[in-house]
Amino acid sequence: MIKRIALIGLSGSGKSSIAPLVADLLGWRVVDTDRLVEERFGLPIAEIFARYGESVFRAAEREALLQASLAEHVVIATGGGIVLDDRNWIPLRTETALVHLRARIETLVDRLHRQSERELQPTVRPLLAGDTAAKLQELWQRRRALYEQADVVIDTDDEAPEEIAQRIVEAV
Ligand code: S3P
Known part of the structure:
Protein backbone atom coordinates (compact mmCIF):
# COMPACT_ATOMS: atom_id res chain seq x y z
CA MET A 1 0.00 0.00 0.00
CA ILE A 2 1.41 3.39 -0.94
CA LYS A 3 1.68 6.06 1.73
CA ARG A 4 2.61 9.02 -0.39
CA ILE A 5 2.31 10.37 -3.92
CA ALA A 6 5.18 12.50 -5.23
CA LEU A 7 4.75 14.69 -8.28
CA ILE A 8 7.84 15.35 -10.38
CA GLY A 9 8.40 17.28 -13.61
CA LEU A 10 9.75 20.52 -15.00
CA SER A 11 8.66 23.97 -13.82
CA GLY A 12 5.20 24.71 -15.17
CA SER A 13 4.19 21.06 -15.30
CA GLY A 14 1.54 21.75 -12.64
CA LYS A 15 3.02 20.00 -9.58
CA SER A 16 2.00 22.69 -7.07
CA SER A 17 -1.46 23.26 -8.49
CA ILE A 18 -2.36 19.60 -9.05
CA ALA A 19 -1.11 18.34 -5.68
CA PRO A 20 -3.94 19.96 -3.63
CA LEU A 21 -6.54 18.58 -6.04
CA VAL A 22 -5.17 15.05 -5.69
CA ALA A 23 -4.99 15.49 -1.92
CA ASP A 24 -8.64 16.64 -1.84
CA LEU A 25 -9.76 13.60 -3.80
CA LEU A 26 -7.98 11.28 -1.38
CA GLY A 27 -8.51 13.22 1.85
CA TRP A 28 -4.71 13.51 2.15
CA ARG A 29 -2.45 16.48 2.96
CA VAL A 30 -0.11 18.40 0.67
CA VAL A 31 3.54 19.14 1.24
CA ASP A 32 5.38 21.40 -1.18
CA THR A 33 9.16 21.11 -0.90
CA ASP A 34 9.78 24.57 -2.42
CA ARG A 35 7.48 26.14 0.17
CA LEU A 36 9.18 24.24 3.03
CA VAL A 37 12.56 25.55 1.91
CA GLU A 38 11.25 29.10 1.60
CA GLU A 39 9.73 28.90 5.08
CA ARG A 40 12.94 27.59 6.54
CA PHE A 41 14.99 30.49 5.13
CA GLY A 42 12.22 33.06 5.30
CA LEU A 43 13.21 33.97 1.75
CA PRO A 44 11.95 33.32 -1.76
CA ILE A 45 13.86 30.67 -3.72
CA ALA A 46 15.48 33.19 -6.07
CA GLU A 47 16.92 34.99 -3.05
CA ILE A 48 18.23 31.72 -1.55
CA PHE A 49 20.00 30.98 -4.87
CA ALA A 50 21.38 34.53 -5.04
CA ARG A 51 22.64 34.69 -1.46
CA TYR A 52 23.77 31.14 -0.77
CA GLY A 53 24.03 29.40 -4.14
CA GLU A 54 22.29 26.42 -5.67
CA SER A 55 24.06 23.80 -3.54
CA VAL A 56 22.65 25.27 -0.31
CA PHE A 57 19.20 25.28 -1.89
CA ARG A 58 19.61 21.64 -2.97
CA ALA A 59 20.65 20.56 0.52
CA ALA A 60 17.59 22.28 2.01
CA GLU A 61 15.42 20.73 -0.68
CA ARG A 62 16.76 17.29 0.24
CA GLU A 63 15.91 17.88 3.90
CA ALA A 64 12.43 19.10 2.97
CA LEU A 84 19.06 15.41 -9.68
CA ASP A 85 20.40 14.10 -6.39
CA ASP A 86 20.73 10.31 -6.26
CA ARG A 87 20.04 10.38 -2.53
CA ASN A 88 16.55 11.76 -3.16
CA TRP A 89 15.56 8.58 -4.95
CA ILE A 90 15.30 6.62 -1.73
CA PRO A 91 12.45 8.76 -0.28
CA LEU A 92 10.95 9.20 -3.75
CA ARG A 93 10.74 5.44 -4.13
CA THR A 94 9.84 4.29 -0.63
CA GLU A 95 6.13 3.46 -0.30
CA THR A 96 5.56 6.35 -2.69
CA ALA A 97 3.86 6.49 -6.07
CA LEU A 98 6.06 8.62 -8.26
CA VAL A 99 4.12 10.55 -10.89
CA HIS A 100 5.73 12.48 -13.71
CA LEU A 101 3.67 15.39 -14.96
CA ARG A 102 4.77 15.94 -18.53
CA ALA A 103 4.01 18.79 -20.92
CA ARG A 104 5.37 20.25 -24.13
CA ILE A 105 7.88 23.07 -23.73
CA GLU A 106 5.42 25.59 -25.25
CA THR A 107 2.81 24.56 -22.68
CA LEU A 108 5.29 25.03 -19.83
CA VAL A 109 6.37 28.46 -21.08
CA ASP A 110 2.77 29.52 -21.50
CA ARG A 111 1.80 28.39 -17.98
CA LEU A 112 4.80 30.08 -16.39
CA HIS A 113 4.01 33.27 -18.27
CA ARG A 114 0.39 33.23 -17.12
CA GLN A 115 1.45 32.45 -13.57
CA SER A 116 3.74 35.46 -13.41
CA GLU A 117 0.97 37.67 -14.78
CA ARG A 118 -1.36 36.43 -12.02
CA GLU A 119 1.01 36.81 -9.11
CA LEU A 120 1.54 40.07 -7.24
CA GLN A 121 5.17 39.13 -6.68
CA PRO A 122 5.97 36.80 -9.56
CA THR A 123 7.92 33.65 -8.67
CA VAL A 124 11.42 33.97 -10.08
CA ARG A 125 13.00 30.71 -11.23
CA PRO A 126 16.73 31.31 -11.29
CA LEU A 127 17.48 28.42 -13.64
CA LEU A 128 15.03 29.75 -16.23
CA ALA A 129 16.24 33.36 -16.40
CA GLY A 130 16.61 34.72 -19.94
CA ASP A 131 15.27 32.53 -22.73
CA THR A 132 12.84 30.40 -20.72
CA ALA A 133 11.99 28.05 -23.59
CA ALA A 134 15.66 27.36 -24.36
CA LYS A 135 16.45 26.83 -20.68
CA LEU A 136 13.53 24.44 -20.24
CA GLN A 137 14.61 22.53 -23.33
CA ARG A 144 14.42 13.46 -19.13
CA ALA A 145 15.91 10.05 -18.31
CA LEU A 146 15.42 10.79 -14.60
CA TYR A 147 11.79 11.90 -14.90
CA GLU A 148 11.13 8.83 -17.01
CA GLN A 149 11.87 6.63 -14.03
CA ALA A 150 8.51 7.61 -12.53
CA ASP A 151 5.90 4.89 -11.98
CA VAL A 152 3.28 6.85 -13.91
CA VAL A 153 3.50 9.50 -16.62
CA ILE A 154 0.61 11.89 -17.12
CA ASP A 155 0.50 14.19 -20.15
CA THR A 156 -0.97 17.45 -18.97
CA ASP A 157 -1.10 19.63 -22.09
CA ASP A 158 -4.72 19.28 -23.01
CA GLU A 159 -6.58 18.53 -19.81
CA ALA A 160 -8.03 20.59 -16.98
CA PRO A 161 -6.29 20.31 -13.58
CA GLU A 162 -9.29 18.47 -12.08
CA GLU A 163 -9.15 15.83 -14.82
CA ILE A 164 -5.42 15.42 -14.37
CA ALA A 165 -5.89 14.94 -10.62
CA GLN A 166 -8.56 12.34 -11.28
CA ARG A 167 -6.27 10.47 -13.68
CA ILE A 168 -3.51 10.43 -11.08
CA VAL A 169 -5.80 8.96 -8.45
CA GLU A 170 -6.93 6.28 -10.90
CA ALA A 171 -3.36 5.47 -11.94
CA VAL A 172 -1.68 5.02 -8.58
C1 S3P B 1 13.92 24.17 -10.00
C2 S3P B 1 12.54 24.26 -10.02
C3 S3P B 1 11.80 25.14 -9.08
C4 S3P B 1 12.61 25.41 -7.81
C5 S3P B 1 13.97 25.92 -8.17
C6 S3P B 1 14.76 24.92 -9.04
C7 S3P B 1 14.59 23.27 -10.97
O1 S3P B 1 10.57 24.52 -8.71
O2 S3P B 1 12.72 24.27 -7.01
O3 S3P B 1 13.83 27.15 -8.85
O4 S3P B 1 15.77 22.94 -10.76
O5 S3P B 1 13.93 22.84 -11.94
P1 S3P B 1 9.32 24.35 -9.71
O6 S3P B 1 9.53 23.06 -10.46
O7 S3P B 1 8.14 24.29 -8.81
O8 S3P B 1 9.31 25.54 -10.60
Whole structure:
Protein backbone atom coordinates (compact mmCIF):
# COMPACT_ATOMS: atom_id res chain seq x y z
CA MET A 1 0.00 0.00 0.00
CA ILE A 2 1.41 3.39 -0.94
CA LYS A 3 1.68 6.06 1.73
CA ARG A 4 2.61 9.02 -0.39
CA ILE A 5 2.31 10.37 -3.92
CA ALA A 6 5.18 12.50 -5.23
CA LEU A 7 4.75 14.69 -8.28
CA ILE A 8 7.84 15.35 -10.38
CA GLY A 9 8.40 17.28 -13.61
CA LEU A 10 9.75 20.52 -15.00
CA SER A 11 8.66 23.97 -13.82
CA GLY A 12 5.20 24.71 -15.17
CA SER A 13 4.19 21.06 -15.30
CA GLY A 14 1.54 21.75 -12.64
CA LYS A 15 3.02 20.00 -9.58
CA SER A 16 2.00 22.69 -7.07
CA SER A 17 -1.46 23.26 -8.49
CA ILE A 18 -2.36 19.60 -9.05
CA ALA A 19 -1.11 18.34 -5.68
CA PRO A 20 -3.94 19.96 -3.63
CA LEU A 21 -6.54 18.58 -6.04
CA VAL A 22 -5.17 15.05 -5.69
CA ALA A 23 -4.99 15.49 -1.92
CA ASP A 24 -8.64 16.64 -1.84
CA LEU A 25 -9.76 13.60 -3.80
CA LEU A 26 -7.98 11.28 -1.38
CA GLY A 27 -8.51 13.22 1.85
CA TRP A 28 -4.71 13.51 2.15
CA ARG A 29 -2.45 16.48 2.96
CA VAL A 30 -0.11 18.40 0.67
CA VAL A 31 3.54 19.14 1.24
CA ASP A 32 5.38 21.40 -1.18
CA THR A 33 9.16 21.11 -0.90
CA ASP A 34 9.78 24.57 -2.42
CA ARG A 35 7.48 26.14 0.17
CA LEU A 36 9.18 24.24 3.03
CA VAL A 37 12.56 25.55 1.91
CA GLU A 38 11.25 29.10 1.60
CA GLU A 39 9.73 28.90 5.08
CA ARG A 40 12.94 27.59 6.54
CA PHE A 41 14.99 30.49 5.13
CA GLY A 42 12.22 33.06 5.30
CA LEU A 43 13.21 33.97 1.75
CA PRO A 44 11.95 33.32 -1.76
CA ILE A 45 13.86 30.67 -3.72
CA ALA A 46 15.48 33.19 -6.07
CA GLU A 47 16.92 34.99 -3.05
CA ILE A 48 18.23 31.72 -1.55
CA PHE A 49 20.00 30.98 -4.87
CA ALA A 50 21.38 34.53 -5.04
CA ARG A 51 22.64 34.69 -1.46
CA TYR A 52 23.77 31.14 -0.77
CA GLY A 53 24.03 29.40 -4.14
CA GLU A 54 22.29 26.42 -5.67
CA SER A 55 24.06 23.80 -3.54
CA VAL A 56 22.65 25.27 -0.31
CA PHE A 57 19.20 25.28 -1.89
CA ARG A 58 19.61 21.64 -2.97
CA ALA A 59 20.65 20.56 0.52
CA ALA A 60 17.59 22.28 2.01
CA GLU A 61 15.42 20.73 -0.68
CA ARG A 62 16.76 17.29 0.24
CA GLU A 63 15.91 17.88 3.90
CA ALA A 64 12.43 19.10 2.97
CA LEU A 65 11.84 15.90 0.99
CA LEU A 66 13.06 13.76 3.88
CA GLN A 67 10.74 15.61 6.23
CA ALA A 68 7.81 15.12 3.86
CA SER A 69 8.65 11.43 3.59
CA LEU A 70 8.16 10.90 7.30
CA ALA A 71 4.45 11.56 6.91
CA GLU A 72 1.75 9.24 5.63
CA HIS A 73 -1.11 10.17 3.34
CA VAL A 74 0.59 13.14 1.79
CA VAL A 75 0.89 14.37 -1.75
CA ILE A 76 4.34 15.85 -2.25
CA ALA A 77 4.79 18.64 -4.78
CA THR A 78 8.52 18.67 -5.50
CA GLY A 79 10.76 21.25 -7.17
CA GLY A 80 11.76 20.40 -10.74
CA GLY A 81 15.32 19.55 -9.74
CA ILE A 82 14.51 17.04 -6.99
CA VAL A 83 15.47 14.19 -9.33
CA LEU A 84 19.06 15.41 -9.68
CA ASP A 85 20.40 14.10 -6.39
CA ASP A 86 20.73 10.31 -6.26
CA ARG A 87 20.04 10.38 -2.53
CA ASN A 88 16.55 11.76 -3.16
CA TRP A 89 15.56 8.58 -4.95
CA ILE A 90 15.30 6.62 -1.73
CA PRO A 91 12.45 8.76 -0.28
CA LEU A 92 10.95 9.20 -3.75
CA ARG A 93 10.74 5.44 -4.13
CA THR A 94 9.84 4.29 -0.63
CA GLU A 95 6.13 3.46 -0.30
CA THR A 96 5.56 6.35 -2.69
CA ALA A 97 3.86 6.49 -6.07
CA LEU A 98 6.06 8.62 -8.26
CA VAL A 99 4.12 10.55 -10.89
CA HIS A 100 5.73 12.48 -13.71
CA LEU A 101 3.67 15.39 -14.96
CA ARG A 102 4.77 15.94 -18.53
CA ALA A 103 4.01 18.79 -20.92
CA ARG A 104 5.37 20.25 -24.13
CA ILE A 105 7.88 23.07 -23.73
CA GLU A 106 5.42 25.59 -25.25
CA THR A 107 2.81 24.56 -22.68
CA LEU A 108 5.29 25.03 -19.83
CA VAL A 109 6.37 28.46 -21.08
CA ASP A 110 2.77 29.52 -21.50
CA ARG A 111 1.80 28.39 -17.98
CA LEU A 112 4.80 30.08 -16.39
CA HIS A 113 4.01 33.27 -18.27
CA ARG A 114 0.39 33.23 -17.12
CA GLN A 115 1.45 32.45 -13.57
CA SER A 116 3.74 35.46 -13.41
CA GLU A 117 0.97 37.67 -14.78
CA ARG A 118 -1.36 36.43 -12.02
CA GLU A 119 1.01 36.81 -9.11
CA LEU A 120 1.54 40.07 -7.24
CA GLN A 121 5.17 39.13 -6.68
CA PRO A 122 5.97 36.80 -9.56
CA THR A 123 7.92 33.65 -8.67
CA VAL A 124 11.42 33.97 -10.08
CA ARG A 125 13.00 30.71 -11.23
CA PRO A 126 16.73 31.31 -11.29
CA LEU A 127 17.48 28.42 -13.64
CA LEU A 128 15.03 29.75 -16.23
CA ALA A 129 16.24 33.36 -16.40
CA GLY A 130 16.61 34.72 -19.94
CA ASP A 131 15.27 32.53 -22.73
CA THR A 132 12.84 30.40 -20.72
CA ALA A 133 11.99 28.05 -23.59
CA ALA A 134 15.66 27.36 -24.36
CA LYS A 135 16.45 26.83 -20.68
CA LEU A 136 13.53 24.44 -20.24
CA GLN A 137 14.61 22.53 -23.33
CA GLU A 138 18.12 22.23 -21.90
CA LEU A 139 16.81 21.04 -18.52
CA TRP A 140 14.52 18.56 -20.27
CA GLN A 141 17.46 17.07 -22.20
CA ARG A 142 19.46 16.69 -19.02
CA ARG A 143 16.66 15.38 -16.81
CA ARG A 144 14.42 13.46 -19.13
CA ALA A 145 15.91 10.05 -18.31
CA LEU A 146 15.42 10.79 -14.60
CA TYR A 147 11.79 11.90 -14.90
CA GLU A 148 11.13 8.83 -17.01
CA GLN A 149 11.87 6.63 -14.03
CA ALA A 150 8.51 7.61 -12.53
CA ASP A 151 5.90 4.89 -11.98
CA VAL A 152 3.28 6.85 -13.91
CA VAL A 153 3.50 9.50 -16.62
CA ILE A 154 0.61 11.89 -17.12
CA ASP A 155 0.50 14.19 -20.15
CA THR A 156 -0.97 17.45 -18.97
CA ASP A 157 -1.10 19.63 -22.09
CA ASP A 158 -4.72 19.28 -23.01
CA GLU A 159 -6.58 18.53 -19.81
CA ALA A 160 -8.03 20.59 -16.98
CA PRO A 161 -6.29 20.31 -13.58
CA GLU A 162 -9.29 18.47 -12.08
CA GLU A 163 -9.15 15.83 -14.82
CA ILE A 164 -5.42 15.42 -14.37
CA ALA A 165 -5.89 14.94 -10.62
CA GLN A 166 -8.56 12.34 -11.28
CA ARG A 167 -6.27 10.47 -13.68
CA ILE A 168 -3.51 10.43 -11.08
CA VAL A 169 -5.80 8.96 -8.45
CA GLU A 170 -6.93 6.28 -10.90
CA ALA A 171 -3.36 5.47 -11.94
CA VAL A 172 -1.68 5.02 -8.58
C1 S3P B 1 13.92 24.17 -10.00
C2 S3P B 1 12.54 24.26 -10.02
C3 S3P B 1 11.80 25.14 -9.08
C4 S3P B 1 12.61 25.41 -7.81
C5 S3P B 1 13.97 25.92 -8.17
C6 S3P B 1 14.76 24.92 -9.04
C7 S3P B 1 14.59 23.27 -10.97
O1 S3P B 1 10.57 24.52 -8.71
O2 S3P B 1 12.72 24.27 -7.01
O3 S3P B 1 13.83 27.15 -8.85
O4 S3P B 1 15.77 22.94 -10.76
O5 S3P B 1 13.93 22.84 -11.94
P1 S3P B 1 9.32 24.35 -9.71
O6 S3P B 1 9.53 23.06 -10.46
O7 S3P B 1 8.14 24.29 -8.81
O8 S3P B 1 9.31 25.54 -10.60
